[in-house]
Amino acid sequence: xxxxxxxxxxxxxxxxxxxxxxxxxxxxxxxxxxxxxxxxxxxxxxxxxxxxxxxxxxxxxxxxxxxxxxxxxxxxxxxxxxxxxxxxxxxxxxxxxxxxxxxxxxxxxxxxxxxxxxxxxxxxxxxxxxxxxxxxxxxxxxxxxxxxxxxxxxxxxxxxxxxxxxxxxxxxxxxxxxxxxxxxxxxxxxxxxxxxxxxxxxxxxxxxxxxxxxxxxxxxxxxxxxxxxxxxxxxxxxxxxxxxxxxxxxxxxxxxxxxxxxxxxxxxxxxxxxxxxxxxxxxxxxxxxxxxxxxxxxxxxxxxxxxxxxxxxxxxxxxxxxxxxxxxxxxxxxxxxxxxxxxxxxxxxxxxxxxxxxxxxxxxxxxxxxxxxxxxxxxx
Amino acid sequence: xxxxxxxxxxxxxxxxxxxxxxxxxxxxxxxxxxxxxxxxxxxxxxxxxxxxxxxxxxxxxxxxxxxxxxxxxxxxxxxxxxxxxxxxxxxxxxxxxxxxxxxxxxxxxxx
Numbered sequence: 001x002x003x004x005x006x007x008x009x010x011x012x013x014x015x016x017x018x019x020x021x022x023x024x025x026x027x028x029x030x031x032x033x034x035x036x037x038x039x040x041x042x043x044x045x046x047x048x049x050x051x052x053x054x055x056x057x058x059x060x061x062x063x064x065x066x067x068x069x070x071x072x073x074x075x076x077x078x079x080x081x082x083x084x085x086x087x088x089x090x091x092x093x094x095x096x097x098x099x100x101x102x103x104x105x106x107x108x109x110x111x112x113x114x115x116x117x118x119x120x121x122x123x124x125x126x127x128x129x130x131x132x133x134x135x136x137x138x139x140x141x142x143x144x145x146x147x148x149x150x151x152x153x154x155x156x157x158x159x160x161x162x163x164x165x166x167x168x169x170x171x172x173x174x175x176x177x178x179x180x181x182x183x184x185x186x187x188x189x190x191x192x193x194x195x196x197x198x199x200x201x202x203x204x205x206x207x208x209x210x211x212x213x214x215x216x217x218x219x220x221x222x223x224x225x226x227x228x229x230x231x232x233x234x235x236x237x238x239x240x241x242x243x244x245x246x247x248x249x250x251x252x253x254x255x256x257x258x259x260x261x262x263x264x265x266x267x268x269x270x271x272x273x274x275x276x277x278x279x280x281x282x283x284x285x286x287x288x289x290x291x292x293x294x295x296x297x298x299x300x301x302x303x304x305x306x307x308x309x310x311x312x313x314x315x316x317x318x319x320x321x322x323x324x325x326x327x328x329x330x331x332x333x334x335x336x337x338x339x340x341x342x343x344x345x346x347x348x349x350x351x352x353x354x355x356x357x358x359x360x361x362x363x364x365x366x367x368x369x370x371x372x373x374x375x376x377x378x379x380x
Numbered sequence: 381x382x383x384x385x386x387x388x389x390x391x392x393x394x395x396x397x398x399x400x401x402x403x404x405x406x407x408x409x410x411x412x413x414x415x416x417x418x419x420x421x422x423x424x425x426x427x428x429x430x431x432x433x434x435x436x437x438x439x440x441x442x443x444x445x446x447x448x449x450x451x452x453x454x455x456x457x458x459x460x461x462x463x464x465x466x467x468x469x470x471x472x473x474x475x476x477x478x479x480x481x482x483x484x485x486x487x488x489x490x491x
Contacts, residue, residue, distance in 0.1 A: 169402035
């Protein structure tokens, strides 16, 4: 391989991936990804659901034998592990740039191509992280459906008990709703029945605003004498100012307004966006479960591309040194050169797993719709 | 502003694998849900709707009852008629309670 094309070798691209992961923290908007740890896993366990409980340890006297219990088992939901994968075609301008590097045989292109390559790989990596984030939110909500490019998943469940998927009888966009009672009741229920201390709430700004405008919330807020005074008018339109009060009223330690959205392209090329967290859902969870693999994890499998790359006669430029876990990236060429092109790919293989089904609960607080347009706004 | 859930909607939530909070109580089963009458309490418009619904249900039940009673009456008459009481709705009988063909059928060919 000529020197110019060395930059597309798998080994180099993978080094960029590792560097990006090392030096950059997760993007601010990917809230749930900071809570779930990646753990190495094999295919057979990836889509399984762990059945069994962590049991409290026995007290064992010195020189006595401890009891050994049977371990939990894995219930197979399906054996088809999904790949999180997408690609970006290299632009013609960059192909020409690459050609000049190749022709001159220089390794230093003043950073033009290297920067382009790093940016593209960064985009691929972010795309994989976005898909993981969507899966994590689905796990917290205990519901996931997907139907794209031939992959169909319908009503995937992580086994959350039905009494933790609660709908208040009066939706929060009705001022006579009782959001404070709803949250407090569910928190108390979780504590008494499941021993879960959910001290954190995640909701959309829309749901939060509806909550602030209910008569019950305002009455309770006044009863707490917010700000040390008997306020007759609450600053409910100042969302940030109301946040500490809302946390006090709801008895929680953390309240996140989560409105981040992702974009995806339909098969006809239409771009549309959707929030990771549906705006009518309120998630209750415990901060103590963050990155705790006894609560949940992301089973990170070996990427199949890394297994077959060494067989030969693939379009991959270079080859993986051996079995590699995602996310990985690599470049491929078009075999027929029709059109001539190079594609960067990013891929991971895995699925989130939930070990303690009661580690989160969800309130469906209405059916109100999103006023934000979901399709791309055309520039005029 | 969205209206509170109707009982049917609450049933839908529970059958869909969830639970419902209503007036500070978590309902995980359809059996414990408040009745339509409970939900309408204090709401004149809703009360009228529920009363109309109950009247319609009552009418439907009455109709079913009448149908069953009529069928029961026919059955009792048929059992008794196996001896000597003819059932005006039953086909003509001959011999020992067995149908004698179509002797009483005015459309039947003579024979």
